[in-house]
Amino acid sequence: MLSVQENMIVTFTPALFDKFAEVVSRYPEGKQKSALLPILHLVQAEYGWLSVDAMDKVADYLALKPIEVYEVASFYTMYFLQPKGKFVLEVCRTGPCCLVGAERIMQHMEKRLGVPEGQVTADGLFSWRGVECLAACGFGPVLQIGPSYTFHENLTEERVDQLIDELKEKAKNQ
């Protein structure tokens, strides 16, 4: 659902506008709306989520009505309309992964991070959620970690712990 309680005023950098322009150049004249999904990915990669202000500015850039952006951003599951953790851990929760232990991995994730699905840890570093089939069923359980979408297969509880420790370390050094 679209939440208007939180907003974040953004100013797109010239570098980001350059990327927008490259995306728009992929489509025929007048079909710049096609650039919407890729541009929303670029904005989310920059800011971590899509605030109403960010979406309005995308609408402006593509000469769309704001609603055309909201309806797309709220339809697709990859777009975050609220702030998330710096790292978003997404475990596949669909059938084939569950046959090989995905539910166990999700329970472990909740215990280890200490927050329920969808919420952000107190230090702002992590949020996690179950997502639908990630198309790696033969290598399950699987996990992807945003914002860069690194992919991890054949998960065990130990491996999850290790990945979380690595991310904490990475955050400390940044």
Next chain:
Amino acid sequence: MARKLLLTHIDVPGIDTLEVYRRQGGYRAVEKALKTMSPDDVVEEVKKSGLRGRGGAGFPTGMKWSFLAKPDGVPRYLVCNGDESEPGTFKDRFLMTKIPHALIEGMIVSSYALGANTAYIYIRGEMMPQIRIVERAIAEAKSAGFLGKNILGSGYDLEVYVQPGGGAYICGEETALLESLEGKRGNPRIKPPFPAVAGLYGCPTVVNNVESIAATVPIVNDGGEEYAKIGIERSTGTKLISASGNLVRPGVYEIELGLPVEEFIYSDEYCGGIANGKRLKAMVAGGSSVPILPNNLATKTAKGEARLMTYESLADGGFVTGTAMGSGGFIAFDEDQCIVRNTLNFTRFYHHESCGQCSPCREGTGWMEKVLHKIEYGHGDIADIDLLWDIQRKIDGNTICPLGDASAWPVASAIRHFRDEFEWHILNPRESQTRNFGLAHYADPLVPVV
């Protein structure tokens, strides 16, 4: 050894680069098509090959191509469907990761055949690593002169772009994919008009699966007739099978169509049998949407003949005792797996992924999920089984796109073949979360199913 056409060089180090791919004979099909064949010649070879769409519907690719409208002065588009999201299916991700130039080469050959000068590869947004790999392959192909203006001096121009999705199973449906590519919600369109007449931006468009497009490369190289020699009857060529679940060696396998299911599951050349020494309880042959079959119908048809990995043999018996090839997403369930729980999981998936356009699907998937949840967690009533049957029957065939049907079939087949397990959950509510359900239907020698 079975013949391989797509994954022949999969283990060659660096096969994801243009240089190594070319050293293994890559881009020969582009040279052959553009220099020695007319676009119609290419279409003709694909028709002769008998290639059927590898995304799930199994519609003959050559025929789909021949429906493409060609009005003067209107651009035509080829759109590759790389929105692989059908639970149990992961072959396209594998192909794009390991050998991306096979897809690019197929895109060039196919676009040439269709007269498209712009083509898009729609890859689901979650596959960011694959998007980067395919984009790099496109850049390599372009700098080598296989894309861009006047390719290999033929006068033919082509640009290929990658379009990321946003996370929506429904965008695997071709008209939802086109809506998404136009920057909209992925709501499937009412057909007709079909994309071949009015597709992307209202222009004639062909949408093909990643594997189908890659398969045009060996078809151009060796000829359609050669391709059609592999396989049985109307199931020609090779097919990538994604094998998952409780198998010794899950993974992606290229098989010659016609391979017996039994051999695929138990042979060491393929999955190597059921993991941990357990027995096979059930299988899903073509992704979560196709009917689930119990052990006794997995490897043999109701007539007692060996079941083969072909479109026809998997469908033998219709939906009463058969299933479908679908996308080739092969899921094996061992004796400890709970069919009710799995059906609940799949139904939750369809509920989550319903675009909400048609009420039978929007409301029905959620309703089925609630009823299944009740049964799985020990609050079910025996009448709930009939209720489930009734709901799925009212979804099936009553929606704009096949997602509705896809949500109904797993429920219908689970009840048809495993009704005793649903009853067991209802009659033993306190044990509904255990794995003690009745085992009779698969451990015994073949129980005839009517």
